[in-house]
Amino acid sequence: MAFDIQNMMQMARKQYEAMQKKMQETVVEASAGGGGVGVKMDGAKRILSITIDPEVVKSGDVEMLQDLVRAAVNEAGRKAEESMKSGMSGMLGGMGLPGL
Secondary structure (H helix, E strand, C coil), rough: CCHHHHHHHHHHHHHHHHHHHHHHHEEEEEECCCCCCCEEEECCCEEEEEECCCHHHHHCCCHHHHHHHHHHHHHHHHHHHHHHHHHHHHHHHHCCCCCC
């Protein structure tokens, strides 16, 4: 069996395009403070939306609100990364590369 670098590069390009599409299509959600702050993020870890319950704002505790936003963003990022890792391992495994 001959090593065909051009065919391998073409497969890699297709896999990259599929990964880019999956990153755009993947949407994860996370919340903090019992749902007081919610975050939607795509697979590329771009924030799509942030929701804040007006009751959280009424408390006037800015530090708590900042902590809740940070916690929700971090959790959404963790979920996005986890989702993309599981999707990529399946795609890369299909390329037949040793060790993947």
